[in-house]
Amino acid sequence: MLNTAKIDIYKAIAELAYAIAKVDSYVSEEEKKAFFESIERELERNENIFAEQRFKILDNLIQKDVNTAYNHALFLIRQSKQELTEEMLEKITKIAQKVAESEGILPEEKQLLDSFKQEVISIYFQK
Numbered sequence: 001m002l003n004t005a006k007i008d009i010y011k012a013i014a015e016l017a018y019a020i021a022k023v024d025s026y027v028s029e030e031e032k033k034a035f036f037e038s039i040e041r042e043l044e045r046n047e048n049i050f051a052e053q054r055f056k057i058l059d060n061l062i063q064k065d066v067n068t069a070y071n072h073a074l075f076l077i078r079q080s081k082q083e084l085t086e087e088m089l090e091k092i093t094k095i096a097q098k099v100a101e102s103e104g105i106l107p108e109e110k111q112l113l114d115s116f117k118q119e120v121i122s123i124y125f126q127k
Helices: 004-022 029-042 045-062 066-079 086-101 107-125
Strands: none
Touching: 004 029, 004 045, 004 066, 004 086, 004 107, 029 045, 029 086, 066 107, 086 107
16 A cells, blocks of 8 residues: 555656756657556556646646746655665656657756756665
8 A cells, every 4th residue: 555655756756857957948759658658667657646636737737837846746755754664765767768768868867867866866775
């Protein structure tokens, strides 16, 4: 059974992927496809549904800016750090990387990814 903290980690995955995709001001079909395929590959079905739903809400309804989505991803991870494992860090990074690579990594996307990796590793070791 999934607890709230774990669900928040899956939502954070969507927030981060959305932020990376939105760096160039819009979320392309290729980036969406890369996200959905990556969560299907990296997460269990009962897990990926939370990331999938959050991404769709962000893309279709909320449409946050890059910084807001990125900061909310970090907030959710900080709040749920007890559920953050080395395996989950690897999954988050793989999914974000696939979204960034879907149309070639822009310098801004690389900077956001690098920043996230540093932040999330710091959060992980503060547990």
